[in-house]
Amino acid sequence: MAVLDIQKLSVSYATPRGELKALRDVSITVPDRKIVGIVGESGCGKSTLISAIIRLMAPNAHVGSGQVAFKGEDLLTKGEAQIRALRGTQISMVFQDPMQTHNPVLTVGRQMIDIQYRDALSKAEKRKRAVDMLALVGIPDPEARLNQYPFEFSGGMRQRIAIAMALMARPALLIADEPTTALDATLEVQIIKRLRELQDEIGCSILFISHHLGVIAELCDEVVVMYAGEVVEAGSVRDVFHSPAHPYTRALLECDPGHIKEKTRNLPTIPGNIPDLVNLPSGCIFAARCPRRFDACTARPAMAEASAGHGTACHLIGMEMTA
Amino acid sequence: MNTLLDISDVVVRFGVRGGVFRSAGTIDAVSGVSLKIEEGQTYGIVGESGSGKTTLARAVAGLHHASEGSILYLGKELRNLPETQFRKLRREIVMMFQDPIGSLSPRLSIKSLITEPFRIQGMTDRDLDAEARRLLQMVGLPPEFAARYPYQISGGQARRVGVARALALDPKLLIADEPTAGLDVSIQGEMLNLLARLQDELGLAIMIITHNLNVVRHITDRVGIMYLGKLVEEGDTDTVFASPQHPYTLALLAANPEPDPDAQLMRIELQGEPPSILRRPKGCEFHTRCPFAQARCAAEVPDWQVKGAAAHRCHFPSAWEENRMEKL
Amino acid sequence: MTDLTVPKPRSELGEIVYHLVRDPLGLTGLVIVLLILASALFAPWIAPYDPIALNVPDRLQGPGAAHLLGTDQLGRDTFSRVIWGGRVALQVALPTIGGAILIGLLLGMIAGYGPKWIDNLIVLLFDTVRSFPTVMFALAVVALVGPSLNTVIVVIMVTSVPTYGRVVRTLTQSLKEAEFITAEKSLGASTPRIMTVHILPNVLGPLAVLAAMDIPTVVGLEAGLSFLGMGVKPPTPSWGSLLNDGYNLIRNTPWLIIAGGIPLILTTIGFTFLGEALRDVVDPKLRGKGGK
Numbered sequence: 001m002a003v004l005d006i007q008k009l010s011v012s013y014a015t016p017r018g019e020l021k022a023l024r025d026v027s028i029t030v031p032d033r034k035i036v037g038i039v040g041e042s043g044c045g046k047s048t049l050i051s052a053i054i055r056l057m058a059p060n061a062h063v064g065s066g067q068v069a070f071k072g073e074d075l076l077t078k079g080e081a082q083i084r085a086l087r088g089t090q091i092s093m094v095f096q097d098p099m100q101t102h103n104p105v106l107t108v109g110r111q112m113i114d115i116q117y118r119d120a121l122s123k124a125e126k127r128k129r130a131v132d133m134l135a136l137v138g139i140p141d142p143e144a145r146l147n148q149y150p151f152e153f154s155g156g157m158r159q160r161i162a163i164a165m166a167l168m169a170r171p172a173l174l175i176a177d178e179p180t181t182a183l184d185a186t187l188e189v190q191i192i193k194r195l196r197e198l199q200d201e202i203g204c205s206i207l208f209i210s211h212h213l214g215v216i217a218e219l220c221d222e223v224v225v226m227y228a229g230e231v232v233e234a235g236s237v238r239d240v241f242h243s244p245a246h247p248y249t250r251a252l253l254e255c256d257p258g259h260i261k262e263k264t265r266n267l268p269t270i271p272g273n274i275p276d277l278v279n280l281p282s283g284c285i286f287a288a289r290c291p292r293r294f295d296a297c298t299a300r301p302a303m304a305e306a307s308a309g310h311g312t313a314c315h316l317i318g319m320e321m322t323a
Numbered sequence: 324m325n326t327l328l329d330i331s332d333v334v335v336r337f338g339v340r341g342g343v344f345r346s347a348g349t350i351d352a353v354s355g356v357s358l359k360i361e362e363g364q365t366y367g368i369v370g371e372s373g374s375g376k377t378t379l380a381r382a383v384a385g386l387h388h389a390s391e392g393s394i395l396y397l398g399k400e401l402r403n404l405p406e407t408q409f410r411k412l413r414r415e416i417v418m419m420f421q422d423p424i425g426s427l428s429p430r431l432s433i434k435s436l437i438t439e440p441f442r443i444q445g446m447t448d449r450d451l452d453a454e455a456r457r458l459l460q461m462v463g464l465p466p467e468f469a470a471r472y473p474y475q476i477s478g479g480q481a482r483r484v485g486v487a488r489a490l491a492l493d494p495k496l497l498i499a500d501e502p503t504a505g506l507d508v509s510i511q512g513e514m515l516n517l518l519a520r521l522q523d524e525l526g527l528a529i530m531i532i533t534h535n536l537n538v539v540r541h542i543t544d545r546v547g548i549m550y551l552g553k554l555v556e557e558g559d560t561d562t563v564f565a566s567p568q569h570p571y572t573l574a575l576l577a578a579n580p581e582p583d584p585d586a587q588l589m590r591i592e593l594q595g596e597p598p599s600i601l602r603r604p605k606g607c608e609f610h611t612r613c614p615f616a617q618a619r620c621a622a623e624v625p626d627w628q629v630k631g632a633a634a635h636r637c638h639f640p641s642a643w644e645e646n647r648m649e650k651l
Numbered sequence: 652m653t654d655l656t657v658p659k660p661r662s663e664l665g666e667i668v669y670h671l672v673r674d675p676l677g678l679t680g681l682v683i684v685l686l687i688l689a690s691a692l693f694a695p696w697i698a699p700y701d702p703i704a705l706n707v708p709d710r711l712q713g714p715g716a717a718h719l720l721g722t723d724q725l726g727r728d729t730f731s732r733v734i735w736g737g738r739v740a741l742q743v744a745l746p747t748i749g750g751a752i753l754i755g756l757l758l759g760m761i762a763g764y765g766p767k768w769i770d771n772l773i774v775l776l777f778d779t780v781r782s783f784p785t786v787m788f789a790l791a792v793v794a795l796v797g798p799s800l801n802t803v804i805v806v807i808m809v810t811s812v813p814t815y816g817r818v819v820r821t822l823t824q825s826l827k828e829a830e831f832i833t834a835e836k837s838l839g840a841s842t843p844r845i846m847t848v849h850i851l852p853n854v855l856g857p858l859a860v861l862a863a864m865d866i867p868t869v870v871g872l873e874a875g876l877s878f879l880g881m882g883v884k885p886p887t888p889s890w891g892s893l894l895n896d897g898y899n900l901i902r903n904t905p906w907l908i909i910a911g912g913i914p915l916i917l918t919t920i921g922f923t924f925l926g927e928a929l930r931d932v933v934d935p936k937l938r939g940k941g942g943k
Binding site: 041042140154155156157184185186187188189190192193211212213214215216217218237238241242251252253255256257258259260263264265266267268269270 | 372507508512516538540541542584592593
Binding site: 384385386409410411413414417418420421422425426427428429430431439440443444488 | 829830831833834835836837838839840841844848849852853
């Protein structure tokens with residue numbers, strides 16, 4: 001069964017210019033014990049999506065429709081107290097900036113013991129768990145480091161601690177929002193590898209948000225490509241990266257300089273800008289920038305199957321099938 | 324081709340304040356770097372945070388004082404040059420900053436911002452309206468952008484304004500600090516293509532500071548890899564990418580996952596975290612994280628060894644190759 | 652072919668006024684402040700009577716058709732005295748605040764941008780001045796040189812300088828480290844240019860807010876000193892001396908104290924509203940975002 005099942009979720013923000021439709025009919029499924037990556041550029045709706053899942057939305061945000069089912073229960077209809085009970089136990093988060101997620105005036109040990117306040121364990125037992133967890137994320141000499149303050153750790157170490165704290169309660173779902181973006185590449189690979197191992201050991205699911213295609217390819221089982229508030233393609237990492245069905249995914253992959261083997265001084269780009277989310281175009285959201293746009297694109301495409309378990313919202317799919 | 328910039332043994336030293344009772348010490352953020360940039364060439368400085376790459380760039384731009392060594396620009400020593408004299412050179416040596424919006428004076432319109440260089444250099448006889456038009460067109464922004472303010476434009480557009488400002492006075496050397504940081508991949512290409520085009524048109528040399536190896540591979544002629552304030556490998560870009568010699572270069576290349584789930588990456592995994600510059604390791608500064616380190620690495624500072632069109636500082640440059648053989 | 656002319660950016664002041672009048676709070680503040688300024692400026696035309704002309708037979712009248720706010724114990728028209736009093740209040744407040752801003756700006760920017768020893772010196776100066784309580788300081792000076800409008804102006808100005816100076820210093824210090832200042836240096840901008848073109852405009856906004864909020868305080872101080880007999884000399888009309896008369900005659904008529912109090916309250920409300928609204932408007936990034 002899916003740990004997280006988002007169906008037809010639409011979220012908008014009230015702005016002085018009008019309603020900004022940040023998410024439109026977004027459906028994403030995170031299966032049990034899988035890592036699902038969400039990839040997309042600025043303005044694709046990643047942040048809105050996360051805030052909707054953990055119900056920490058901006059005051060001007062409004063959920064228009066849809067449901068966010070966690071283990072079969074719709075989170076959107078739950079009360080504030082019920083949600084709070086889930087956060088940190090069943091659903092945990094790791095954020096982008098490891099410098100700002102810890103309380104600077106408490107030792108790491110104190111913070112790691114504090115977050116176990118729900119468990120009926122002795123302080124020594126809680127401390128033992130904190131030590132084990134730090135060791136698990138690869139912090140050398142965890143016993144001694146428990147007494148140190150966050151500023152005494154480097155960025156990479158702090159992100160490991162954040163991961164340790166997030167996984168302490170053995171959550172069913174970990175939401176990682178660009179957790180390696182602020183880190184250097186050599187540390188990034190170390191953390192990615194560790195995350196994969198931990199996921200295996202704890203048996204949780206991970207929703208991993210990143211704009212870095214290489215990291216998604218490396219870590220995730222499945223990937224969802226978002227563009228301007230819509231899911232344009234979803235499937236296994238192999239299917240999506242090897243045979244991208246949506247022109248946006250294709251363009252995105254082509255733009256990644258890591259993908260271009262030949263040295264070139266003329267790098268590919270995606271001409272144009274993302275559409276105005278207040279005044280949406282009526283047809284396909286990518287049509288204005290799409291190199292393969294044709295008559296049908298004036299209508300909004302539905303999600304269609306490109307192959308088994310690999311879907312895309314593009315009119316070309318039907319075309320290629322019949323042609 | 325003439326040598327435009329000849330940096331040798333540059334050290335940039337900062338005083339650090341100790342605790343309340345500790346005495347102040349010093350750190351070398353840049354610790355003896357030498358490199359040459361030819362006219363019209365693109366030189367990439369690659370390194371991770373704390374490697375001193377930005378400090379080096381700022382020392383060349385005269386924004387940090389170099390404590391030792393020499394920085395020759397067309398044969399003229401820039402180190403210790405008084406600001407009054409350096410000011411004249413600022414037409415020729417210009418810088419693009421990492422934070423695209425934060426580096427634009429917030430109360431000035433884009434027009435004022437891109438024509439600032441003329442006013443600063445006292446070239447007030449120019450038709451500033453015409454110059455604004457020319458510069459906006461050069462970086463691919465519509466003329467109506469002149470009336471906007473920095474907070475009204477996107478990061479990518481602010482980068483273009485930064486380019487326009489830097490290139491207003493026809494410089495010879497552009498120092499670009501992380502010119503693509505924070506840009507989406509689809510826009511990153513536009514920025515790099517713009518720089519490449521302007522370089523071809525104006526014949527300027529570019530010193531590009533970045534942590535992104537993919538960027539360096541495509542647009543630079545030469546590359547220098549920095550670690551803890553020192554260059555560990557330096558040379559022709561194609562050579563360095565085709566046969567990296569220093570394990571750190573190798574680790575950087577390997578830490579660059581390809582967008583392909585089946586890519587068979589040769590992974591060399593580093594141990595731990597980069598050491599603090601306050602406690603610089605003895606011997607080879609990389610030995611604490613190097614998977615191939617041996618006793619000699621902790622004792623002896625490796626010297627430069629030339630191999631083909633590149634050079635590196637490693638005692639056991641082929642160690643990783645043997646290691647790979649074993650694994651295979 | 653697109654239009655190739657470079658459009659003129661809208662001026663900073665135009666931008667601020669544009670957004671200010673769209674904020675109900677700002678508009679209210681602006682209207683009250685403009686009314687006060689206009690009544691002070693056009694006092695000779697607005698005031699129906701000579702504010703110091705005695706008319707003893709008509710003394711201590713209540714509000715009526717002849718005297719809008721009644722008369723005082725000497726038969727002077729209270730409404731005219733309120734209008735002229737506003738002129739005096741602003742005659743004190745505006746040069747005081749203006750002078751304090753100018754000196755504070757200069758000292759604050761030098762302290763914030765200059766070398767450490769100058770900074771220490773100026774901060775010491777600020778702290779010294781600050782440590783005198785304004786009213787005590789004023790009383791001491793008045794005792795020395797006698798009460799006059801100019802004494803009040805100088806005293807309040809001197810004691811207000813540190814308030815502005817400190818704000819300017821802190822702002823300058825943080826701006827000095829900003830990336831755009833480094834960027835300007837890299838283009839060869841001189842220190843005077845950096846100070847005037849790049850730091851000054853970013854300091855002025857918060858300073859204007861502070862000044863708007865400070866004007867009622869200064870008007871109140873002037874009223875207070877005049878109330879104590881240390882400020883404006885009779886028979887010159889002042890809101891403070893109006894209050895004083897009203898206080899003495901409270902058993903005879905409440906109108907004097909009301910007439911002296913209302914303009915003080917209005918001034919406070921007007922300038923505070925304006926200051927609050929300015930706070931949101933002077934920062935270009937916040938413009939048009941707050942709908943509160």
